[in-house]
Amino acid sequence: MLSERRLQVLRAIVQDYVGTEEPVGSKALTERHSLGVSPATVRNDMAALEDEGYIAQPHTSAGRIPTDKGYRLFVDKLAGVKPMTAPERRAIQNFLDGAVDLDDVVARTVRLLAQLTRQVAVVQYPSLTRSTVRHVELLALAPARVMLVLITDTGRVEQRMVDCPAPFGEASLADLRARLNSRVAGRRFADVPTLVEDLPDAFEHEDRGTVSTVLSTLLETLVEENEERLMIGGTANLTRFGHDFPLTIRPVLEALEEQVVLLKLLGEAKDPGMTVRIGHEIAHEGLNSTSVVSVGYGSGGEAVAKLGVVGPTRMDYPGTMGAVRAVARYVGQILAES
Amino acid sequence: MLSERRLQVLRAIVQDYVGTEEPVGSKALTERHSLGVSPATVRNDMAALEDEGYIAQPHTSAGRIPTDKGYRLFVDKLAGVKPMTAPERRAIQNFLDGAVDLDDVVARTVRLLAQLTRQVAVVQYPSLTRSTVRHVELLALAPARVMLVLITDTGRVEQRMVDCPAPFGEASLADLRARLNSRVAGRRFADVPTLVEDLPDAFEHEDRGTVSTVLSTLLETLVEENEERLMIGGTANLTRFGHDFPLTIRPVLEALEEQVVLLKLLGEAKDPGMTVRIGHEIAHEGLNSTSVVSVGYGSGGEAVAKLGVVGPTRMDYPGTMGAVRAVARYVGQILAES
DNA sequence: CCTTGGCACTCTTCGCATGTGAGTGCCAGC
């Protein structure tokens, strides 16, 4: 177990390193923080912290920098979440309030988050499985061609073309539309499959094929769109710290384009509250020297998707966490209103 | 007017520089291209080309590199478009054929272009103004709340919420839906405003307010969504050449995130065929050292949007142009089929 | 037992001088 003062030293190292981006030495530490002890004492503490694996020195005789383990301890025990100031909160609200539709909400959220944190922002589109159906619409485009439109409570719209096995009358279509909506409107997507299971039975034999086709297209849509989508922004911010290791910016950009990787990463964070993953805690190789701060957001009390930021492990964790949490809250409010 | 041989020399310089990424000298030129003259002669030609502003030397005693003007001449007069090979064409078609909806088509196109050209790919979503209406749907979500869904012939779907000034009966809604569709279905978006102008007159006085509200929302949607959207991919490729000037990659990334800049850029290319903009021909500062190759694509014979790539001015123009043209053709086919 | 000041030691970093090599410009000859 580390003594209280050693934890203070670790905290000071993290804070200074995040600020200056340079390895921090014992002398500088005592000057900038009032620890009440001399550099020599700090040196002893540093040696202990290094033995425990919390800090390391890049070169034999340079200052120390925190390791992933050090950041982990810092995030878990030594630092809280820095709340946004009132003006910042107002700015967030103003910026998000102007959104006209879901795409716009997501786009604005990404920009906002990227600007606030000066890092790469990632926002997942509200997922279908966890949201509910607002309406299902069926349009006859041709005698045997129906367009299926699915509208979610978060405002998302998905549409699919259905080629029917047999011509389908306007009356039958209206019937199906009415029955379908009375069953699934307001229900969660996950429940839809069982809710519509016996629907074909209610129709004339000649229409059953078409009804089944429409329903299976609907179910497919639910599954397909579960391959959820992301919006990413602020990649230019990578160059801010990429200047130190230009070698690492490339794999990061590549990983960001592989949305699958990010989706998996966001999905792994089971905690609906804030999750911080640091450096090598992230399985994907390209992101080994980055940290990801993510949090769920949603229209009701429930989280329907995640958002977060990707940045260097040497990030301002309290500030970033504060910004991420605040943005998630306001986005939730916006979604609930619309 | 430059002699034939001097043009050959310029072509050789461009080709070598694109290949090696290093300034090319007179000796190397004669070795790698059979120009039939000695290095000394080439030196004279180079001096002439430099006087004319087609090439320059980065340092007093280094080889020459092409200027923007040099690339321009190369593209206009010295190089054609390199057609894709048959296997490449097959690969393009296979890759695009798997798309399920418009988003997917665009996403796949971006990935494909980025991989083929190893540069940044930009694809504009099919524009609303130039496309036609497939269907307009109106859904009553509450007595005085209507959802407007707009479906285009390219498969794009837009939806807006409308708060009505007065409750609106299901019968009136059906009436409006029918009238609206009979007027605008199959028509170009640009024509919609005049087509619906007198529509409120056909309704009872009490409903006119609501009808007008719905219509103005529809028109707003047309205008708003004209702020067209883009998808960008392959930004990791910037690091390939960013390694030479790490300073320039940042403004490029920033410009790419400012979609407005790119949209303007694509919009400026009036020629529906291929357009190449080189270096300083691009007004935006961050893109001064890049070139943009763009071309229109569309479902019918008509171009509904643009796609292209952004890369260093020292790019393989014939190959890039070939890839861009081929991809645009196949995307057009896919859109026409769906 | 912890803290402190002192001191030698280790490396990195920077500036500077030097050498090398690629490439040019120019000139005289063909």
Added chain:
DNA sequence: GCTGGCACTCACATGCGAAGAGTGCCAAGG
């Protein structure tokens, strides 16, 4: 108008020395 030769110019890499920051260790003091 082409060619070979030659002097010249820089950019770039290499090596060396001085400076500086930071550490580890030790002996003394609370």
